[in-house]
Amino acid sequence: MSEWEPKIAAFLCNWCSYGAADLAGVGRMEYPPNVRVIRIPCTGRMDPKFFLAALREGADGVWVSG
Amino acid sequence: MITFKLNGQAVQGEKGQYILQVAEKFGVDIPTLCHHKALEPAGMCRLCTVEVFDGRRTRYVTSCNYPIWEGMEVKTDTEILRDGRKLIVEMLLARCPESKTVQTLAGDYGIVKPRFRTGDDTCILCGLCTRMCERIGANAITLTQRGLDMKVDTPFSINTEACIACGACAFVCPTGHITYDKITACVTQRPGKPIPSEYDVGLKGRKPVYVPYAQAVPNTPAIDRSTCIHFKTGGCKVCVEFCGVDAIDHTMQDETVEVNVGSIILAPGFEPFDPSKFDSYNYTNLPNVITAMEMERMLSASGPTGGHLVRMSDHKEPKKIAWFQCVGSRDMNKCDNSYCSSVCCMYAIKEAVIAKEHAGKDLDCAVFFMDIRTHGKDFERFYNSAKEKHGVRFIRSRVHSITPVGDSGDLEVRYITESGELATEIFDMIVLSVGMEISPDVVEIARKMGIQLSEGRFCRTGSFNPVATSKEGVFVCGAFQGPKDIPQSVVDSSAAATAAGEILSAARNSMTKVREVVAETNVVNERPRIGVFVCRCGVNIAGVVDVPSVAEYAKTLPYVEFATDNLYSCSQDTQETISQIIKQKKLSRVVVAACTPKTHEPLFQETLITAGLNKYLFEMANIRNHDSWVHRNNPDLATQKAKDLVRMAVSKAALIQPLKEAELDIHQTAMVIGGGLSGMASARSLARQGYETHIVEKSDRLGGQALNLYRTAKGEDVQKHLAEMTAELQKDPRIHVHLNSTLSQVDGFVGSFKTTISTDGSAKVLEHGVAVIATGGSPYKPTEYGYGTDPRILTALDLDRRIMDRDPALKRLNSAVFIQCVGSREPERPYCSRVCCTHSVDNAIHLKETNPEMNVFVLYRDLRTYGERELLYKKARSLGVIFIRFAREDKPKVKVENGRLLVTVTDHILGRALELEADLLTLATAILPNRDEKLANFFKVPLNADGFFVERHAKLGPSEFATDGVFLCGLAHYPKPIDEAIAQGQAAASRAVTLLARKKIYTSGTVAEVDPRLCSQCGVCISICPYSAPSWIEKGPFAAKAQVNPVLCKGCGLCVASCRSGAIHLKGFDNDQIFAQIFSLSEAV
């Protein structure tokens, strides 16, 4: 691998950021391909265990967005 | 079908196809500069040369125009070929050393500097432009001359009429040799200009094949016949070659379709006023003078500048922007629109605040206005914060003209300040706050339909039938009914729907079809059998992501029984195929890797249902919106990401369980709380549509505040109409009026409420499926301006009472004074009561008409006669009513001296104190909310800081609550005049009927569920839930543990995350499912 690329787990609210991500796609905007999106119904669903598990399972970062 | 070998691999193609086409399909890359999918190949650039072995000898052919034949062997990447291509590129580089395309290609072949003598051309003579021009049907350009002199040109090198300036040649030119500027300069005789985008109000161009805007419904492209080349020349049709599903048919014709309907609703909207007719504002010639609509697009993230605020002339960031209000409104001088457009003050303030947010604090925003009309809910607060917090300047002055400052693009305005001095200021940009107009087309429709229009060309309606036109069965909503903002338009639209529903209720459900139900296969306790469908989405996904390899990869994942790729997974035939495969392969879970679940999940869930699977046994991996569309320059990483997303989806899919949707009967009865006008209107609509309705009224008669009113702004007699309405309600057997009654308890939820009402001390329980809150408001009892100390000092309602009682004393008055904003727009009540300006102006007119000799003064802060109410203001002035403005800091003073009632006010024009002697002083008092906290608690609905109820959505849900089954109308929502209160009453009924008419509702399956064995009774879930879904179990083995009502649960998961005992599970998004996704973030080792 030429350069190290981080892997980021993104917990996105179905109604907010997930929609923004969809719209970014519709607008064909480009951004780094490092995030892996996990759709959650609402950021209220976010449990501290999730991000600890993500980091433990090899994610280099966790991004929670409502 | 022809089979041949391509780089040693057996491939197949159709007869007549060329090598390049087949190679492309199999992902073999052959370089080319002169090939275009829609054009006949010409073999011009020779880069695509390949080796063809026919069994005896090897030949070198151009793959773009060499047809395939059975048994041939093709090699595309041998050393000889590479050397040949390198030489071609080297020669091209010598010819066009400056061309970016050739430079990149040369870089690929390791050429630094050509060995040949270099020229200075940019054209590689690929002939794409001439072939495209021929295809377009223009035949304007061709390859002229021979040998070294060969070039692309028009006949005789002169600008030709044949060129239609379509720009297709520039579009296909691989080197940028042809530009749009060159076309206008040397090719065409016509002006070449982009097609203005309607959505971006001409600030941006658009294509002839286009989707009007990103959220358009339907979101499919359309061909604009007036600009499409095919309809001009008969040629082109390039789009047909690119459409993967043969959806384009240029021969389609407009059809006249006849539909049989029982009612018509007119919602044709408005047109923004075109300011180009105002020569003093120079809108047409000055690029930095823009309309508010243009400003909206410029502030939008999806707009022409991506939300970056720059001015049009030089793309400089503006430092000073001015808004001019009332452009095309309240103006009889330069246009014919004497009405107020109602919305421009608020949108200008909003734009000024957003502009400051985008450009930073240093941006200076100034709004030039006559009266600021922020009469909507929470608008006055916004106005105050724009002034105080954001520092937007408000200048009360109407500017006559705009003068450009040399060629700088800056704009000079001169205006008269409030103190009467002449001031000059220079702005970078000026935004014209244009008003609303009804288009001449709409006026024509109205004429054809025989519908009467108002003076301002809006649809004529009555205050008591605010959405009914002059023609029976034809209703109106939105700006055609009168200039209005979004919330009011949404209220109107619901009201129009219910008005149509009232006359059509007998026909309800007479044209619906019942769907066949497929029995659900049981999958519980079986090993999961997952099917993965990877969508190519034409080239949308497959153009970036290696779809076949993702499908192959999916096959290797645990529990995956079947994986394939589809061209378009959402197409009808693929849906059927998926359904077949589910049945054949006995799949128990389905994963579709395609676009976004937000738009397509319901569609695929339908497919699952037809295949007999529970619709929740489905998961999507978003490899389009979140992947191929946003990483198109990174195909390898995009493919990797797609595999990761599919793996995560599969790991979740293995754990998902079928979910049940609880079924709930809707009690076919409604309850309206409050028997004022809006509550009555609501009950009348509900009853007319066949529903039993209870009206609970705390006083001893129906009518509410309307009982105190004399006439409407349109001159209708309120008491006469109110009496008619009361009679209709009392006569209707479906309406049960409970007077002198209040609510003492409410149990249940949407569909099955049990409400206890107490009438004169006796309690009664009523069951109902929906509730409409129409509890109204009350008039403010003033403590200021000497109210109560002198019989000549009245409130507006007191005056109405006197007028209704035909008090003869009114006729004999010498002078009458009105004071506005009594109790409204004050720090303790920072809202505008909306109705008082119109009310006072109308009463002033009444007094003046009773006795033209009477001196009538209206003391006001901003006169807010919005919409066509402005005509009353105009009429009052022409009758001689004198309007004097005062500031909140310098209010009028009232005193009684020697029996004379004196009002002192500082006149803003003279700048001096004026003393007015009043025989009658009317105080325009505020409308107060009831702040009914008990009722708010009963139905679990919120109150705002002022004490009004908070609707579901300020713009899109004004007549309903976030709590299902509870609706809102009238003064309980916000102060409003009779027509708007009635419209909202109808709107609340309309929203309620959408529930009642369903008879049964199904809750979502993705709801929280408590495992009572683990519940530790801490109560956190009950206190934290915004929808009041969790509660205590009352009896049984798990009494005092928590439970979640699936009907009220919105599936947000807040309680799940907050449950310290891990007792709550969110179905469909359970811990193990999310953990499965997390655990599969990285590939298993």
Added chain:
Amino acid sequence: MEHMGIEPGRLQFSWISSAESTKFVEVVTQVTAAIKALGPNSNFAKKMAEVA
């Protein structure tokens, strides 16, 4: 988090409305850059079994 040996920067929060695609792209880019700057997550991640 620091107590557990995780750099706090590895966890990022933001609020984006469904209409703000531009903001989404900005934030993704920013988050990716921030995490890239921290380097691979080695302190907390489950160690792979070392094969001799």
